[in-house]
Amino acid sequence: MLNAAVRLFNERGYDATSMYDIAVSLGITKSSVYHHIAGKEQLLQMAMDRALDGLFEAAEDVRQQDLPAIERLERLIGRSVLVLAERFEFVTVLLRVRGNTEVEQHALTRRREFDTVVTELVKQAQTEGDVRPDIDPATAARLLLGMVNSLSEWYRPRPGGAAAIATAVSAIAFEGLRL
Amino acid sequence: MLNAAVRLFNERGYDATSMYDIAVSLGITKSSVYHHIAGKEQLLQMAMDRALDGLFEAAEDVRQQDLPAIERLERLIGRSVLVLAERFEFVTVLLRVRGNTEVEQHALTRRREFDTVVTELVKQAQTEGDVRPDIDPATAARLLLGMVNSLSEWYRPRPGGAAAIATAVSAIAFEGLRL
Numbered sequence: 545m546l547n548a549a550v551r552l553f554n555e556r557g558y559d560a561t562s563m564y565d566i567a568v569s570l571g572i573t574k575s576s577v578y579h580h581i582a583g584k585e586q587l588l589q590m591a592m593d594r595a596l597d598g599l600f601e602a603a604e605d606v607r608q609q610d611l612p613a614i615e616r617l618e619r620l621i622g623r624s625v626l627v628l629a630e631r632f633e634f635v636t637v638l639l640r641v642r643g644n645t646e647v648e649q650h651a652l653t654r655r656r657e658f659d660t661v662v663t664e665l666v667k668q669a670q671t672e673g674d675v676r677p678d679i680d681p682a683t684a685a686r687l688l689l690g691m692v693n694s695l696s697e698w699y700r701p702r703p704g705g706a707a708a709i710a711t712a713v714s715a716i717a718f719e720g721l722r723l
Numbered sequence: 724m725l726n727a728a729v730r731l732f733n734e735r736g737y738d739a740t741s742m743y744d745i746a747v748s749l750g751i752t753k754s755s756v757y758h759h760i761a762g763k764e765q766l767l768q769m770a771m772d773r774a775l776d777g778l779f780e781a782a783e784d785v786r787q788q789d790l791p792a793i794e795r796l797e798r799l800i801g802r803s804v805l806v807l808a809e810r811f812e813f814v815t816v817l818l819r820v821r822g823n824t825e826v827e828q829h830a831l832t833r834r835r836e837f838d839t840v841v842t843e844l845v846k847q848a849q850t851e852g853d854v855r856p857d858i859d860p861a862t863a864a865r866l867l868l869g870m871v872n873s874l875s876e877w878y879r880p881r882p883g884g885a886a887a888i889a890t891a892v893s894a895i896a897f898e899g900l901r902l
Contacts (some may be wrong), residue, residue, distance in 0.1 A: 557736075557739075557821075559736070559739070560738070614900075616899065620865045634839055666900075673902065674901060674902055675899075675900050675902060676894065676900060676902050677893050678894070678897070679891050679894060679900070680887075680891065683887075683888060683891050684891065684900060686873060687873065687875050687891060687895055688895075688900075689873070690869055690870045690871075690872070690874075690876070691866045691870045691873070692869075693775065694865060694868070694869020694872065695869075695874065697865075697869070708862075709862060710867060711857050712862050712863065713853065714898060715857070715858060716858065716863065716867075716894060716899070717899065718877020718899050718900050719855075719899040720855060720897045720898040720899030721793075721848075721853050721854050721855060721863060721896055722793065722854065722855075722897045722898060723852065723853055723899050
């Protein structure tokens with residue numbers, strides 16, 4: 545049911561999708577849907593949680609590694625690409641949310657927390673002398689995540705595709721395009 | 724009127740904005756609005772054209788420069804950041820469009836044309852030996868523009884801000900974060 549709802553949210557927009565539409569797309573009655581789910585907003589929250597939980601699991605895994613900050617940063621950015629590819633429809637829902645309700649505001653707060661994790665890694669890597677000191681860490685974090693999040697606009701699943709993109713993101717972000 | 728409409732499109736969404744809302748926000752009657760404009764879609768088209776015209780003017784300026792492809796690419800990416808900052812509300816409208824109508828489809832086609840300009844510059848720079856050959860040019864173009872377009876999510880105007888961000892984008896994309 546969550547998958548069906550998320551597909552509709554992304555196709556038509558969250559506001560334009562009704563519980564009736566979700567029921568129709570599953571070939572069941574609206575009352576059957578309400579048997580499982582309190583309402584549309586619960587589906588939105590579940591979808592955004594699937595995206596955010598993936599990102600925070602990656603952050604937690606990386607945090608526990610005994611590595612220089614730049615290595616942890618590079619791994620976290622790579623993992624974020626994979627989360628985005630694996631949970632594509634969920635992340636797309638998350639990235640389109642504008643904060644119109646409490647549930648959306650809560651998701652935006654968690655997104656900002658994730659931005660802060662990335663910003664802190666950039667800062668630490670600067671302190672360790674591994675990242676150029678002339679870039680504001682928060683700006684660097686936003687640009688790194690901007691690159692990653694852009695996948696929601698153009699990524700199309702194919703075997704090995706996500707790994708190749710993670711490698712490209714890493715190469716551009718850490719080594720630069722210039723030979 | 725265009726500015727007022729674009730502000731509402733970005734605050735409430737295009738679909739949720741009516742010609743009546745636009746009239747109210749200007750303190751005039753709906754019939755006065757229709758005196759100047761055929762309908763909401765014309766305002767959408769004008770907004771997207773302002774964004775796209777800025778990008779294509781930058782592409783044309785850069786095309787005429789007698790410089791290696793990598794220099795032209797770097798200038799075009801920098802110029803795109805400035806266009807996004809200067810025409811922020813118009814670009815934001817453009818980036819949120821999903822292609823639901825003919826006007827939106829036309830804008831998406833022009834966006835893809837711009838992506839192609841960037842892809843061709845990456846290709847040419849690879850041929851000239853200035854860009855690492857291990858990255859797919861179309862992927863590189865999407866990631867570069869992903870970084871630039873992410874500004875629509877987080878950029879807040881302040882003096883010198885856009886120039887600093889253009890420098891940061893350029894540093895990350897072409898030289899990489901790693902020292």
